[in-house]
Amino acid sequence: MRQDAAGRRAARVAALCVALASIASVTGCSSTTSDLSQSASSAASAANTAVLAMTQQAADRTFLPTTQTALSDALTELNDAETSATAVQASASADVKLQRKTLEAIRTAEDAVLAAQRTVAQDAAAALPALRASGKTLTSLSNELEKKQ
Structure with a gap:
């Protein structure tokens, strides 16, 4: 009976170790740069x-x-x-700078889309320069971050 309990305990410990190793491998797969790259890429697509x-x-x-629907979706x-x-856990100073740069570019694009929403019915062309600049900035940033992965 004692060996049976010890065997079950060993099996539970082994299962726990496998589960922890699995969690560690899943959470360790993505880096700060790749997470920011994905965010910048999604934002660039939306801005474009x-x-x-x-x-x-x-x-x-x-x-x-x-x-109007396209702008809302963007x-x-x-x-x-x-x-x-924002959810990226940047710890190294270079990663923190990349995160700030990414967030700044995304927020600038959000402002441009909001401005476009306000002017779409009256003068759609007026919103294009800011939108184009945001799209180019985010595309460039996305490419830069992709190269750093």
Whole structure:
């Protein structure tokens, strides 16, 4: 009976060790840079979608509700990217700087999309310069972070 209890205890300890090793391997797979790269890439895609939507609206090639939906979706994606970038646990000073740079670029894009939402019905072309700049910045940042992985 005693050996049986010891065997069960050993089996539980082994199972716990396997579970902990599994958790460690899953959480250790992503680096700060790759997490920020993913956030920047998602944000760049959202910003560039907003550029496309506003370009089509400015050229009167789409319906206003379609553009408004695209801007709303872009803003949702930017918010999600910001949340992801904020959640990154940066500890090294270089990582903290990359996180700040990523968050700044995402927040600038959010501001540009919000401004585009305000002007879409009156003057879609007015919002394009800020949207394009945000899209280029985020695309460049995404490429930079991808190279650092």
